[in-house]
Amino acid sequence: MECGCRSKSDNNFVGVLPCFRKEIFLMTMAEVAEALKAEVLVEGEGYKKDVRHVVASDLMSDVLLLDEEDMLLLTSLAGDQVLRTAQIVGAAGVIVVNGKPLPSSMVYVADTLRMTLATCRLSKYEACIAVNAALHSKK
Amino acid sequence: MKLRDIIDACGLEPVLVPDAEAEVSSAYTSDLLSDVVAHCTEKSVLITVQNHKNTVAVCTLVGAPAILIAHRREIPADMQEAAAREGVALLHTSDSQFAASCKVGSVLGIDPR
Amino acid sequence: MSAPAPSSVLLEPKSIAGSGVGNDPLVLLELIQRLKVRDVMTTELATVPRSAPLCDVQELMRRKKISGVPVEEDGRFFGLVSIDDIIRALGGGYINDPCSKHMTTKLVVLEDDMPISFALRYFNRYHYGRFPVLNRDRRLVGIICQRDINRVLLVELSKELNRLEMASGKSLDQDGVSELYLMREFTVCKYDFENAGKAANEIKRLLQDRQLPPKLIRRIAVAAYELEINLCVHSDGGMLSCQIAKGKAEVVARDAGPGIEDVEWACRDGTSTANEWIRSLGFGAGMGLVNVKRVADEFEVKSKKGSGTTVRAAFTVTGAA
Numbered sequence A: 001m002e003c004g005c006r007s008k009s010d011n012n013f014v015g016v017l018p019c020f021r022k023e024i025f026l027m028t029m030a031e032v033a034e035a036l037k038a039e040v041l042v043e044g045e046g047y048k049k050d051v052r053h054v055v056a057s058d059l060m061s062d063v064l065l066l067d068e069e070d071m072l073l074l075t076s077l078a079g080d081q082v083l084r085t086a087q088i089v090g091a092a093g094v095i096v097v098n099g100k101p102l103p104s105s106m107v108y109v110a111d112t113l114r115m116t117l118a119t120c121r122l123s124k125y126e127a128c129i130a131v132n133a134a135l136h137s138k139k
Numbered sequence B: 001m002k003l004r005d006i007i008d009a010c011g012l013e014p015v016l017v018p019d020a021e022a023e024v025s026s027a028y029t030s031d032l033l034s035d036v037v038a039h040c041t042e043k044s045v046l047i048t049v050q051n052h053k054n055t056v057a058v059c060t061l062v063g064a065p066a067i068l069i070a071h072r073r074e075i076p077a078d079m080q081e082a083a084a085r086e087g088v089a090l091l092h093t094s095d096s097q098f099a100a101s102c103k104v105g106s107v108l109g110i111d112p113r
Numbered sequence C: 001m002s003a004p005a006p007s008s009v010l011l012e013p014k015s016i017a018g019s020g021v022g023n024d025p026l027v028l029l030e031l032i033q034r035l036k037v038r039d040v041m042t043t044e045l046a047t048v049p050r051s052a053p054l055c056d057v058q059e060l061m062r063r064k065k066i067s068g069v070p071v072e073e074d075g076r077f078f079g080l081v082s083i084d085d086i087i088r089a090l091g092g093g094y095i096n097d098p099c100s101k102h103m104t105t106k107l108v109v110l111e112d113d114m115p116i117s118f119a120l121r122y123f124n125r126y127h128y129g130r131f132p133v134l135n136r137d138r139r140l141v142g143i144i145c146q147r148d149i150n151r152v153l154l155v156e157l158s159k160e161l162n163r164l165e166m167a168s169g170k171s172l173d174q175d176g177v178s179e180l181y182l183m184r185e186f187t188v189c190k191y192d193f194e195n196a197g198k199a200a201n202e203i204k205r206l207l208q209d210r211q212l213p214p215k216l217i218r219r220i221a222v223a224a225y226e227l228e229i230n231l232c233v234h235s236d237g238g239m240l241s242c243q244i245a246k247g248k249a250e251v252v253a254r255d256a257g258p259g260i261e262d263v264e265w266a267c268r269d270g271t272s273t274a275n276e277w278i279r280s281l282g283f284g285a286g287m288g289l290v291n292v293k294r295v296a297d298e299f300e301v302k303s304k305k306g307s308g309t310t311v312r313a314a315f316t317v318t319g320a321a
């Protein structure tokens, strides 16, 4: 499941997105958080784990669609349901984008579920690009 | 950049493209319409799985010329009708929102930091 | 109880009692949401007309041992005479005046179809001993005091306990101790987004404790989550249960309304009746039932518009610890 594309402007081959290749070594949640300049609120079980997939979604049923563990969930939704969904799929962590203020309950829920929780100021679109760029530069 | 260039460069499937020459300068990835209203800028491609007719209305509101539906989620008839009426382009990709964002981002060439 | 069973397959009495009671606040929470003011209030009212002199009201209070009397004519509610009003009347020497002249008219009232959680909040906020209860048409239908709530809650709680004990007893008899591996039941309240997903989280944790295969756990958890959210979002509230017995896991969501008009339509990908508010919470993509069907080995929806919905997802359990 590789996906590449050609940029018209400079004709460079732009992206084989490494996150779709399971065998490659990826980044840990901690590294992703750093790359996004995210503020980590809860260091959960998945904090030191490799992120194997990135899901950028705000619809919970859409998140449940991917049958993989250890995903990073990038979402603009700030609510407990995001963490509960993340626990169901065994996500490595959740990063709420857009610098959204989180309801105070979220930190508590993340803590009880031992789910890594962070916020970052980037939009989800920017965060996707930043994660991808960080993955490339690491390789 | 023209919408046509992004469609070509990213290999997107045009479902309905009223104006391929529409100017696109950025993209925005979200499935929450309130979030789109609040943050999506003009001339953005909206990358989403929110295949609802209200998504079209929101794009008209913020001046986004195109909606890119990820996971090739089926586009309901009322959404297509709304898009035709409002002149908003509808595009499909089998990629996830993440992969689509990365691709569009690499074509638009925006450094987020 | 029959002969001791191997410990790994022992039915956990705690889990069964835990059908909410282990998480005692859950049962209570559900009760105070489900029970309405009308279920608790006193409807046999001693009332007086506006013309009644305060001394008559005082006499009524003494006879009935009550501390507040509503002033009412043909269901129309005018005010309340409290002991304080009487005491003031005695001191001020106007105990023979008609009560309409001195009754309290600035009143906080409750409506009969509010949940009692609401009433409890009112008792906390305003330190009144009682609230008059009006119906939709603003007619006086009852009066509620905190004692009424306590009494009904106690009765309902003990009923709930009995029910749970019966349920556990029954499954023991039917399946035999060694067959039932896990059984748990959760209450899901309508629009309770604060807790939506909690039951599925708990189910996943329980399955992990029992070291079922991770892929299987995940499939069961996904089904439980989707069905729990559907109860929260679309039903008037219901029960989510998870049971593992005889090599089979079953997740069942049951509610009593409003039912699904067209089940075939609802089970299609992308079809949803959710509104904008629900979508703003990250739900309503119309993918839930499709997800359940995808992960489950057996999938069944029974529903009728106007009555309830039961969704059952079953999984073959192999390699259970």
Ligand SMILES: Nc1ncnc2c1ncn2[C@@H]1O[C@H](COP(=O)(O)OP(=O)(O)OP(=O)(O)O)[C@@H](O)[C@H]1O
Binding pocket: A061, C226, C230, C231, C233, C234, C235, C255, C257, C258, C259, C260, C266, C267, C271, C272, C273, C274, C282, C283, C284, C285, C286, C287, C288, C289, C290, C309
């Ligand atoms: N317990 C229920 N009671 C009444 N209607 C229900 C119930 N469960 C599902 N439905 C109906 O079936 C439809 C489809 O449900 P489904 O779970 O597939 O999607 P959704 O809940 O609308 O969105 P998503 O699950 O993606 O968040 C719902 O929109 C609702 O109309």
Ligand SMILES: [Mg+2]
Binding pocket: C226, C229, C230, C284, C287, C288, C289
């Ligand atoms: Mg659903």
